[in-house]
Amino acid sequence: MYICGKGKDEYLIGEISIPATTDSKYRTWKTENHMVMSWLINSMTTEVGEKNTSELFEIEPRLHDLRQGELTVTQYFNILTRYWQQLDMFEIHSWKCFNDSALYKKIVDQKRTFKFLLGLNKELDEVRGRIMGIKPLPNIREAFSEVRREESRKNLMMTDNLSTSTVEVSALYTHNSSQDNKSKKGRPWCEHCKKPGHTKETCWKIHGKPAD
Numbered sequence: 001m002y003i004c005g006k007g008k009d010e011y012l013i014g015e016i017s018i019p020a021t022t023d024s025k026y027r028t029w030k031t032e033n034h035m036v037m038s039w040l041i042n043s044m045t046t047e048v049g050e051k052n053t054s055e056l057f058e059i060e061p062r063l064h065d066l067r068q069g070e071l072t073v074t075q076y077f078n079i080l081t082r083y084w085q086q087l088d089m090f091e092i093h094s095w096k097c098f099n100d101s102a103l104y105k106k107i108v109d110q111k112r113t114f115k116f117l118l119g120l121n122k123e124l125d126e127v128r129g130r131i132m133g134i135k136p137l138p139n140i141r142e143a144f145s146e147v148r149r150e151e152s153r154k155n156l157m158m159t160d161n162l163s164t165s166t167v168e169v170s171a172l173y174t175h176n177s178s179q180d181n182k183s184k185k186g187r188p189w190c191e192h193c194k195k196p197g198h199t200k201e202t203c204w205k206i207h208g209k210p211a212d
Helices: 026-065 073-088 098-118 122-132 140-186
Strands: none
Touching (some): 026 073, 073 098, 073 140, 098 140, 122 140
């Protein structure tokens, strides 16, 4: 619409043919054609910039609020990584010195390691404190590997404890059943009403209560 308002839409739809380079109109055509191209490029740059800004506004709050919660360590790390990869697409820097670039990447990695550790659940406090006490701080991949090993160790311990509890409950039930059987063997047992103290032959529910 902007180009049409300037009366230069014919450059877009091809109504103006390119004059010969020897033609006196060639210089005018060349100037106006470059001007139209400049308008188009500026328009596209503005749209891309607005889109990038919009995406950044969506990603940054989600990344800031993200915690492990019900996720496994691997699931939590993978979501963080996807957000970081999206942010990296917006990072455009022209470094004058290679050392500056390396230092910047190290700082970013350190911040991401802190973010990963701080978002872990409380039951991983011990391994989090252990990693944060290491100097220099491990990179994000090393921190993730250490936390995942600790999670696997805890899960294995929970499984073992659950198995032990199940065995103990089963043993207790067997012991109680055995005690019941022993008591039944020492006293009469009615197969009809399933009560001790008498037999089926004298059960009141079958034969009735004897008269006084």
